[in-house]
Amino acid sequence: MYDVVEVLVDGEALVPEAYRVDAPGRLVRTDGECWPDCQDMAAPTTEPGTFAVTYRWGLALDDAAIAAVSELTCHFLKGCSPGSCGCKVNRNVNRMSRQGVEVWNDDPAQMYREGRTGLPMADMWLAMVNPHGLTSPSRVYSPDYKPPRSTMWP
Template identity: 70%
Template sequence: MAIQVGPCDPWPVNLCCDIPDGLEQADVDRWTMVASQLLWALSGRRWGPCPVTVRPCRKTCFDTVPSWRVSWGTVGPWVPYIGTDGLWRNASVCGCRTDCSCTELCEVYLPGPVYDVQSVTVDGVVLVPEAYRVDAPGRLVRTDGECWPECQDMAAPAGEEGTFAVTYRWGLPLTEAAVAAVSELTCHLLRGCAPGGCGCKINRSLTRISRQGVDMELPDPTALLAEGLTGLPLVDLWLTTVNPDGLTSPSRVYSPDYRPPRVQTWP
């Protein structure tokens, strides 16, 4: 599951409509948040940014590579084997070095998309930004010659001695197209507002009418909603662009060997 359940704040808007009479700014802010939550869900739950603090668990060097796989010329634990000449030798199975790096690469995985890293704290000390970088997909790499802790005291609060915590913002950056889409949806919600009650105007189920030689046919709104669309041109254009397959959440690959970082949810 995702590490967040919705946008933390309303998306920025540039409203191109008049605010109905009788509405306060608090009502506008509330329905902007509703529009942001709807578009966040309809677009695949990937947009942010939203701050989160995690307590990573770094896998040891030996755990990153299956026991049957060996590589020579690397560092870490050694496994004895018999060569073709009958002599015993040692083979390293360390996974700290990647297939494209000649040096040890110490990293932890952050569930993403990672927008940016706000702080990294090890043993109560906040590291300078030059001590790490982020490689896709969500790999926090140590660059100052040190390595991330292999274990930490999960009973202690983050920021104390013996702890390791990363605060970063989760989610894809909002583009101008996203701002335009949420602005249009917010205006649509506000037009259906009146003092004492707000929301979308009820869509009639009428699909065709004939009167005095004039025929009118309206699209079935339930068909659009079933496809994850709204009937608003700019909103639907953005949704079909960023989420053409109608995914309800980001795709993931699960592994029984992967230990996700711990996220405190209460208090």
């Protein structure tokens, strides 16, 4: 969980000082009150008898991540118009040399297998945050270990 946007109890928003998030994703009330025992699931969240939590999932993005996503988004918006999509690269030419300048195109299938996009900033950011090209995060499980409770937000 990245952060809690809003907590509504009986249609009223709680101030952020009235709760915190403990690992693993437990919402804890800190103002001395209790959470509701039940709610009217048919009523809108703005009505009495309801309880709702709005939160964002994931991690906060740094400037490099925002630049990489912006480059990828711009590429999609520019390149995917009716009649054309993607980079304007002649896929029939793999390597070209002229007047001392050599230009080559990566094989798109190989590039995508390696987890690259073909865009410099996006590929640089991907290599920075995932240098070994892992497809999922590493995990170790133990049935005996119970992690201690810790505050994650605010």
